Amino acid sequence: MRVVAVAQNTLRESVRDRVLYVLLFFAAATILGSKAVGRISIGQDIKIVKDFSLASLSLFGVLVAIFVGTNLVYKEIDKKTLYTILARPMHRWEFVLGKFCGLLALLALVTLGMACVSVAYVYILGGTVTVTYGYAVILIFAKLAVVTALALTLSTVTAPVVGAIMAFCLYLLGHATGIFLDLPPQLKGSFTETLFRVLYYVIPNLSNFDIRAEAANDVPVAFGYVFWALGYGLGWTCFFLILAVLAFEDKDV
Amino acid sequence: MRDAERRLGLGIAALLCFAVAVMAQRTLDRNYFRNTGDELLYLPSERLLTHFTAGFDSVLADLLWIQCIQYVAKEAKGERGFTWLRHMLELVTRLDPYFVDAYRYGGIFLAALKADDRASLSLLERGMERNPDAWALPYEAAMVYLLNRRDWSQSRVLASHYLAMSAATGRAPAYVVDVAAKLQGQYDLIPIEEEMWATLAHQGQGFMREMAQQKLKEVEVRKACRILTSHVQRYRREVGKDPETLHDLVARGYLAALPSAPLPGEFIIDTNGEVKHTFLVEEQIREALEVLRNAIQTFHQTYGEYPKNLDELVRAKILQVIPPHPLAAKMWTYDPERGMVE
Numbered sequence: 001m002r003v004v005a006v007a008q009n010t011l012r013e014s015v016r017d018r019v020l021y022v023l024l025f026f027a028a029a030t031i032l033g034s035k036a037v038g039r040i041s042i043g044q045d046i047k048i049v050k051d052f053s054l055a056s057l058s059l060f061g062v063l064v065a066i067f068v069g070t071n072l073v074y075k076e077i078d079k080k081t082l083y084t085i086l087a088r089p090m091h092r093w094e095f096v097l098g099k100f101c102g103l104l105a106l107l108a109l110v111t112l113g114m115a116c117v118s119v120a121y122v123y124i125l126g127g128t129v130t131v132t133y134g135y136a137v138i139l140i141f142a143k144l145a146v147v148t149a150l151a152l153t154l155s156t157v158t159a160p161v162v163g164a165i166m167a168f169c170l171y172l173l174g175h176a177t178g179i180f181l182d183l184p185p186q187l188k189g190s191f192t193e194t195l196f197r198v199l200y201y202v203i204p205n206l207s208n209f210d211i212r213a214e215a216a217n218d219v220p221v222a223f224g225y226v227f228w229a230l231g232y233g234l235g236w237t238c239f240f241l242i243l244a245v246l247a248f249e250d251k252d253v
Numbered sequence: 254m255r256d257a258e259r260r261l262g263l264g265i266a267a268l269l270c271f272a273v274a275v276m277a278q279r280t281l282d283r284n285y286f287r288n289t290g291d292e293l294l295y296l297p298s299e300r301l302l303t304h305f306t307a308g309f310d311s312v313l314a315d316l317l318w319i320q321c322i323q324y325v326a327k328e329a330k331g332e333r334g335f336t337w338l339r340h341m342l343e344l345v346t347r348l349d350p351y352f353v354d355a356y357r358y359g360g361i362f363l364a365a366l367k368a369d370d371r372a373s374l375s376l377l378e379r380g381m382e383r384n385p386d387a388w389a390l391p392y393e394a395a396m397v398y399l400l401n402r403r404d405w406s407q408s409r410v411l412a413s414h415y416l417a418m419s420a421a422t423g424r425a426p427a428y429v430v431d432v433a434a435k436l437q438g439q440y441d442l443i444p445i446e447e448e449m450w451a452t453l454a455h456q457g458q459g460f461m462r463e464m465a466q467q468k469l470k471e472v473e474v475r476k477a478c479r480i481l482t483s484h485v486q487r488y489r490r491e492v493g494k495d496p497e498t499l500h501d502l503v504a505r506g507y508l509a510a511l512p513s514a515p516l517p518g519e520f521i522i523d524t525n526g527e528v529k530h531t532f533l534v535e536e537q538i539r540e541a542l543e544v545l546r547n548a549i550q551t552f553h554q555t556y557g558e559y560p561k562n563l564d565e566l567v568r569a570k571i572l573q574v575i576p577p578h579p580l581a582a583k584m585w586t587y588d589p590e591r592g593m594v595e
Contacts, residue, residue, distance in 0.1 A: 037315070042322060042358055042461045048315045055312040172307050179304040206308060213311040217351035219384075 002090050006098020007105060014068050014106045023067075024110065027060035031118050035125065046127035050216040053118030054136055058212070061111055061144045062171060065103070069151025070163035072099045073248065093245040100152050100241060107144045111137060129215075135226045136215035142233035143209035147171060149240035150204075156247040174206035204236045303347060314349035321345060321355075325362050326460040333539065335367040342376055353387045356380030358461060360393045361453075365468065368543035370401035371551070381418075388425035391418035395432075396449055399442055405573040412436060428452060443479075447472045470515040474530045477512045481520060481528035484508060495526055525581040537579035545585065545594045548572050559592035 014020065034052030038045025073096070076082040085095060115137045119129055150170060154163035180196040187193050208229045214221050306313050321341040328335050342359035346352060356376055363373035377394045384390065395415035398408040416433040419425045432445055450472065454465035481499065484507045488496050492505070499520055502508045511520065518532035545563065548571045552560050555569070563585065566572045578584055587594045 037319065042354065042459060043456075044315070044318070044354055047352075047354075051311045051315050055309050058308065172305075175306065175308045176304045182304065210308045210310070212308075213314070213349045213351055216311055217349070217353070219351045 002094045003098040003101060006085075006090075006095055007101035010072065010099050010102025011105050014103060017068060019067055020064060020106075020110075023060045023063050024114075027056045027114055028117065030056040030060075031114070031121060046122060046125060047216050049122055049125060049127070050118070050129070050133070051212065053114075053121070054133075054140065054212040054215060057111060057114050057118065057137065058140045058143065058210075060114075061107055061140060062147055064110060065107060065144050065148040066151050066164050066167045066171070068106070069103055069148050070155045070158075070160045070167060072103060072152055073155040074158075074160050074163070092249045096152065096156070096245045096248050097241065100149060100244075103148050103152070104145055107148065108141065111141050111144065128218075130218045130220070132211065132219065132221050133215045135221055136211050139209040139211060139226065139229055139233075142230050143206055146204055146206070146209075146233050146236045146240070149237045149244065153240045153244040153247060156244050156251060170203070171206065174204050175210075177203050177205045178207060205232075208232055302344060306348065310348045311352075314345045314352055314355070317341060317348065318345045318352070318355050321359070322460055325366065326463075329366055329460075329464065333366070335362075335369075338362060338367055339369065339372045339376075346376065346379065350383045353380065353384050353389065356384070357387075357389045357393055360390070360397065361461075361464075364393075364397045364401050365464070368401065368540035369547050370397050370544070371547065373397050373401070386422050386424065388419045388422040388429065391415040391422075392425065392429050392432075395419065399436075400446055400449075402573070403442060404576070409436060443472060443476060471533060471536070474514045474516055474533055477514060478520065478528045478530055478533070481508075481512070482526070485522060485526055485528055489526060495522065498522070499528070523581050527581070529579065534579045541576040541579070541585075542594060544572070544576050549592045549594065553592060559589055561589050563587050563594070 031049070031053045034049045035045055037052070038048035073082075076085070086092070119133070122129055147167065151163065151167045154166055157163075158166065177200050180200040183193060183196060187196075211221050211225075213219075302313075303310060321338070324341065325335070325338060328338075338359075342355065342363070345355045346359070349355070356379070360373045360377040360380075363369045363376060367373075374394055374397055377390050377397070380387065380390045381394070392415070395412040398405070398412040398415065402408045413433065413436055416429060416436065419429050420433060428448060432448065435445055447469065450465045450468040454462055454469060481502070484502050485496060485499075488502060488505065488507060496502055496505075499508075499511055499522065503510060514520065514530055514532075516530065516532040518530055518535075520528055520530050521534075523529050545566075548566045549559060551571050552566060552569055555571075560566055560569070563575050567575060575585075585594050
């Protein structure tokens with residue numbers, strides 16, 4: 001119940017954040033403007049609208065998760081509002097979980113809203129979407145959950161700017177983990193190969209959540225893949241949340 | 254009031270600053286135009302690029318595809334080198350392996366504009382592997398065999414094989430089955446080619462439509478050449494010698510008037526009695542040279558040296574036949590030192 005109360009407050013507070021509306025404006029502009037890009041693509045306008053819609057869903061969602069997420073706990077400490085909250089009979093883990101759930105609820109609203117706009121736009125332009133498009137939106141949301149948990153963890157240990165930079169770097173690295181397995185043959189069997197293989201598993205592989213090419217081209221994706229990707233996302237989200245709780249419990253406030 | 258005036262003044266100042274920025278940009282573009290052709294040189298390898306797109310592979314593929322179309326349109330109206338076309342298509346399809354139209358139209362660009370049938374088939378085959386349900390890819394591969402490799406001994410068999418693959422997807426339109434039937438029954442490729450370009454001219458947009466319309470004009474001129482050649486042969490049989498010019502056909506009443514071609518250039522009688530059109534001859538020379546240069550390049554990459562003569566390309570199985578010079582009395586000149594063919 002206390003978690004829900006914190007989550008509700010966080011959602012209310014995040015909705016008031018002006019950064020959110022700036023990002024939403026750019027997301028909507030990208031989705032609606034993608035038709036203009038598609039005009040010079042030899043009949044690929046619907047595919048391009050789908051591609052740009054899913055990309056803006058992902059990009060602007062990540063920006064919201066990072067910029068709002070890295071501020072979540074830090075702002076409470078900075079404004080000293082945290083003391084009044086912690087003075088109540090509330091565990092610190094409840095506070096962290098509430099913050100996370102609040103931001104995730106905001107991201108769910110943003111993702112759902114933008115997905116509805118993009119699907120409506122595709123239909124208005126005469127295109128259709130398949131179930132893969134729905135899967136792609138769900139996996140984007142799963143990715144946002146991982147990034148939010150990561151941002152929240154960083155919010156408990158660093159200042160927002162440093163946290164945002166670190167989260168963004170990890171986000172980029174998370175899409176490039178494939179390179180750790182794509183090594184030149186001369187490294188086969190070496191220590192470097194072992195090290196890179198370890199890194200491959202230590203850094204969250206965010207490309208697991210990208211089935212946007214399949215969605216834009218109406219290529220079917222097995223439900224099993226979506227299921228396991230969601231499981232992967234859940235694993236990493238819980239991992240980061242536990243780290244956030246541990247860091248926050250050790251924090252001297 | 255004063256505050257409103259101040260705000261209005263600031264608004265006007267902002268607009269003026271914007272106007273200055275636009276003017277400066279226009280001046281830079283007009284007077285300091287930088288050739289952007291070389292920027293393609295810095296496109297990274299497709300193997301590396303996929304790791305550093307931050308998950309935006311398909312959006313990058315779209316943007317690169319649009320740049321690719323602009324590049325093709327620019328080259329088609331300019332130098333016709335298409336140096337970076339293959340690399341760009343590799344990048345687009347590596348970033349978005351399900352982008353069927355990039356394989357399809359890319360294959361057409363490579364075959365019809367760059368005359369690189371090998372690259373076109375390689376791209377289309379890769380597309381077929383990733384998109385086995387796409388009827389258009391085997392259909393375009395069949396067209397490459399029929400149009401670019403028409404002189405190859407197995408071209409019809411392989412084209413039939415690809416057309417069967419296309420029909421087997423269960424999604425191919427009726428004309429694909431018609432082409433397969435025509436291929437079985439007759440050996441005239443002009444109607445098949447005409448149908449292919451007519452379909453693209455009808456379905457395509459922008460540059461693709463322009464290209465298909467241009468190709469249709471070429472087909473029309475080829476048909477006119479064929480009719481004129483039959484008149485020249487008749488003239489030869491009845492008069493006992495070749496006409497000196499095509500006007501002789503009109504003078505003798507074989508033709509009411511010379512046909513007007515929808516392309517620049519003129520009809521000429523080749524030394525073997527065939528009627529040709531100068532525009533098509535130039536196009537054929539360019540395409541044949543492109544085929545030869547690509548083959549020489551492949552030979553050089555494989556063996557580390559240039560072939561000693563052009564026949565070596567056939568012996569190395571890079572080409573099945575050396576494309577003949579479109580003018581009967583002329584031959585290709587080849588420099589084995591530099592690997593240059595003219």
